[in-house]
Amino acid sequence: MGDVFSNLLAGFEQALTWKNLGFGFIGVFIGTLVGVLPGIGPITAIALLIPLSFGLPPATGLIMLTGVYYGSMYGGSTTSILVRTPGEVASIVSTIDGYEMARQGRAGPALSTAAIGSFIAGTLSIVGLMFLAPVIAKASFYFGSAEYFLLIILSLSMISSLTTGSVLKAYLSTFIGLAVATIGTDLQSGVHRFTFGSAKLLDGIDFVLFAIALFAIPEALSNMAKKGADFKLKVQEIKGSLWMTREDWKRSIGPYGRGSVLGFLIGALPGIGPSLASFLSYAMERKLSKKHRHEFGKGAIEGVSGPEAANNAAVGGAMVPLFTLGIPGSATTALLLFIFMMYGLQPGPGMFQTHSDLIWAIIASMYVGNVILLILNLPLVGVFASILKLPTIPLFVGVIAFSVLGTYGLDFSQFDLFMLFIFGVVGYGMQQLDIPLAPAVMALVLEPLMEQNFRRAITIANSHYLVFFERPISLIIIIFIVLITVLPKLIAFVKNRAKRKRLQPEMR
Numbered sequence: 001m002g003d004v005f006s007n008l009l010a011g012f013e014q015a016l017t018w019k020n021l022g023f024g025f026i027g028v029f030i031g032t033l034v035g036v037l038p039g040i041g042p043i044t045a046i047a048l049l050i051p052l053s054f055g056l057p058p059a060t061g062l063i064m065l066t067g068v069y070y071g072s073m074y075g076g077s078t079t080s081i082l083v084r085t086p087g088e089v090a091s092i093v094s095t096i097d098g099y100e101m102a103r104q105g106r107a108g109p110a111l112s113t114a115a116i117g118s119f120i121a122g123t124l125s126i127v128g129l130m131f132l133a134p135v136i137a138k139a140s141f142y143f144g145s146a147e148y149f150l151l152i153i154l155s156l157s158m159i160s161s162l163t164t165g166s167v168l169k170a171y172l173s174t175f176i177g178l179a180v181a182t183i184g185t186d187l188q189s190g191v192h193r194f195t196f197g198s199a200k201l202l203d204g205i206d207f208v209l210f211a212i213a214l215f216a217i218p219e220a221l222s223n224m225a226k227k228g229a230d231f232k233l234k235v236q237e238i239k240g241s242l243w244m245t246r247e248d249w250k251r252s253i254g255p256y257g258r259g260s261v262l263g264f265l266i267g268a269l270p271g272i273g274p275s276l277a278s279f280l281s282y283a284m285e286r287k288l289s290k291k292h293r294h295e296f297g298k299g300a301i302e303g304v305s306g307p308e309a310a311n312n313a314a315v316g317g318a319m320v321p322l323f324t325l326g327i328p329g330s331a332t333t334a335l336l337l338f339i340f341m342m343y344g345l346q347p348g349p350g351m352f353q354t355h356s357d358l359i360w361a362i363i364a365s366m367y368v369g370n371v372i373l374l375i376l377n378l379p380l381v382g383v384f385a386s387i388l389k390l391p392t393i394p395l396f397v398g399v400i401a402f403s404v405l406g407t408y409g410l411d412f413s414q415f416d417l418f419m420l421f422i423f424g425v426v427g428y429g430m431q432q433l434d435i436p437l438a439p440a441v442m443a444l445v446l447e448p449l450m451e452q453n454f455r456r457a458i459t460i461a462n463s464h465y466l467v468f469f470e471r472p473i474s475l476i477i478i479i480f481i482v483l484i485t486v487l488p489k490l491i492a493f494v495k496n497r498a499k500r501k502r503l504q505p506e507m508r
Helices: 002-015 018-036 042-053 058-083 094-103 107-142 145-161 167-181 207-226 246-267 274-288 302-325 331-342 356-387 392-411 414-432 438-460 472-507
Strands: none
Touching: 002 018, 002 107, 002 356, 018 042, 018 058, 018 356, 042 058, 042 207, 042 331, 042 392, 058 094, 058 107, 058 302, 058 331, 058 356, 094 107, 094 302, 107 246, 107 302, 107 356, 145 167, 145 302, 145 438, 145 472, 167 414, 167 438, 207 331, 207 392, 207 414, 207 438, 246 274, 246 302, 274 302, 302 331, 331 438, 392 414
């Protein structure tokens, strides 16, 4: 316990330097700004800002980019409440009751409960991260290469099986990411894989390029295709006071706590991320509410406070597997994993020994960032909302321009711009076919780790493939993989069978 607080105090000493504080503020501000834009979520914001982190010390760059992460998570709620267009996937649930509250002239309390819920949940999740991460880091020293390989398979299975929508399409997205990850030179054998004779592909596909192409370009193209050149989003006005009434507070406190715990636990599961947390929180609040259940879908404040708390708590939760195991908890933390490696760092249990000062500086900066987020958003929510009144075409042309500049800034290569166009078209096609994009990004960043640990395990075991079944930890992970893959299909089968049985007497 004493070590935790002494490490946190040392982290605050770094996080509160003027340089780190300034870049943390920039990250939170830009994250909120980008989060307000419909469909442009944290992964796009971070990907576009990576070139700005070149030349910065690792602590400063990572503090800025994690600030972008939780800033954009909150920014998405503004769009959900005022326009009924979520800034990113995890904010979809907030559109249900948040927009209805805005229509009833209660946009102020809806935005306030989202901001306060984000602050409370974000703070509680950082407390959880602070105490849980060192424990998991110590336990993970018992993991060998075989266990890490199986853990990555578990992560990919979770993000594919537990995603909202078609499971088959999620697995297809995962395989697309794995296929793209194999392009380039095999570092162990020196064999050129899927390079088609092009020397430009020998180093593989840059992860940042792939992330920008899959998230920024398709979203900009789809928004421009749907709207006219002078189209402006219909933004609900913020009428009356921003502050919540005593009744609003009374109804929001419970959802804040439950959403924080649920969001942190789900976010800590490798490969899940905040989207599932917000959906489950809404379902839980609707189930638990007896007095106000009839208001859900018509402007229940619990339908905003719970999901927004879960949404932001999942950010802290997603950091747990990233810091302790080196496995991202979401597509956004997959991008952060790449940034760690860009700085020559490998997240995992060893980081708490070799770079504990960096980890604790980031954790401390998240405390500071949450305070900045609260102070920044309540007074300036009207300013952020005014961005939504800009014409759609210029807004998203700007997104494409930043995407091109960000990609060109990686290597100053015209070939990268060509690849941006190719994968942008692929991403747009996937979006139109409702194929989720997050599994592809997760697969791209995890494939090298998966391949490396598989080969290492096989080499150590002298090509003895039973190495993956020999230890109790491996068997537990395999059982989880089977359950996650089979259980959703089994539940769906049982439900369909029960439904058919109920319908048979009616048909007769």
